[in-house]
Amino acid sequence: MKKQFFVTAALCATGILSSFGWGQKGHDVTAAIAEAHLTAEAQAMVNDLLDGKSIIYWANWLDNASNTPEYRYTKTWHYKNINEGVPYEAMGLNPSGDVVRAIRTQYQALIDPEQSKEEKALALKILVHLVGDMHQPMHMGHATDLGGNTIKLKYFDRDTNLHSIWDGSLVDSAHKWSYTEWVNQLDRLSDDEQTALVFPEGSPLQGVYTPDLIDVWAKETVVIADEVYKKMPEKSKISYNEIAWSAPIIEQQLLTGGLRLAFLLNDIATQISAQQ
Numbered sequence: 062m063k064k065q066f067f068v069t070a071a072l073c074a075t076g077i078l079s080s081f082g083w084g085q086k087g088h089d090v091t092a093a094i095a096e097a098h099l100t101a102e103a104q105a106m107v108n109d110l111l112d113g114k115s116i117i118y119w120a121n122w123l124d125n126a127s128n129t130p131e132y133r134y135t136k137t138w139h140y141k142n143i144n145e146g147v148p149y150e151a152m153g154l155n156p157s158g159d160v161v162r163a164i165r166t167q168y169q170a171l172i173d174p175e176q177s178k179e180e181k182a183l184a185l186k187i188l189v190h191l192v193g194d195m196h197q198p199m200h201m202g203h204a205t206d207l208g209g210n211t212i213k214l215k216y217f218d219r220d221t222n223l224h225s226i227w228d229g230s231l232v233d234s235a236h237k238w239s240y241t242e243w244v245n246q247l248d249r250l251s252d253d254e255q256t257a258l259v260f261p262e263g264s265p266l267q268g269v270y271t272p273d274l275i276d277v278w279a280k281e282t283v284v285i286a287d288e289v290y291k292k293m294p295e296k297s298k299i300s301y302n303e304i305a306w307s308a309p310i311i312e313q314q315l316l317t318g319g320l321r322l323a324f325l326l327n328d329i330a331t332q333i334s335a336q337q
Contacts, residue, residue, distance in 0.1 A: 210223075
């Protein structure tokens with residue numbers, strides 16, 4: 062098991078496989094939902110760190126940056142692989158890092174008073190992207206198939222793979238909306254409904270950030286990934302029925318990711334304010 066895991070990690074680190082999460086549209090939607098729920102304090106923090114640009118502007122930046130020499134160390138931070146039948150806690154850790162640990166690390170960097178503005182700005186850009194990635198089911202897929210990258214199927218008549226269609230094709234087919242239209246249609250929950258998504262059953266402390274909260278969120282995506290594998294096995298032909306099945310999942314994950322990102326940024330801003 063360990064040997065197979067580390068071979069998988071090495072292959073993923075080469076960059077030859079797709080590891081984008083949601084594609085540009087999905088990341089823009091996640092960031093835009095988050096932006097709509099920022100407190101004034103959090104928005105001021107974002108404006109300062111990003112020199113007036115929005116989190117939407119930077120939402121997709123890491124997908125390109127991870128392929129450059131300067132930021133190649135973030136290559137494995139986009140996902141966390143959990144193999145079929147292996148409990149979440151029992152799965153070996155990728156020595157190069159994963160999305161769960163990276164989110165926690167960026168959170169800590171942002172509240173660390175010893176970090177420079179440049180270091181915090183980088184942490185913010187990374188955090189915005191990775192929260193979106195963690196809610197894309199195949200980013201919590203199996204190490205044995207590289208998060209669905211080796212599961213070949215057809216999307217209508219086009220040869221592709223399971224990971225790729227969840228990155229973009231299914232999102233684009235679910236609704237032909239701009240990212241602002243996605244936000245307008247999805248972001249309609251009551252305050253209580255929003256809280257239930259940010260702090261689902263099993264959360265360590267209701268209303269409070271703890272590092273373990275990120276694991277609770279990740280485990281939810283693992284459960285969804287398991288359902289995706291059952292619905293879309295090797296050699297499937299993905300068509301209208303599968304699009305109809307996946308659309309509510311995509312809607313839920315984009316909305317949930319955006320609300321959770323907003324919670325993290327609001328909490329970070331509160332922590333920074335308390336230090337002053």
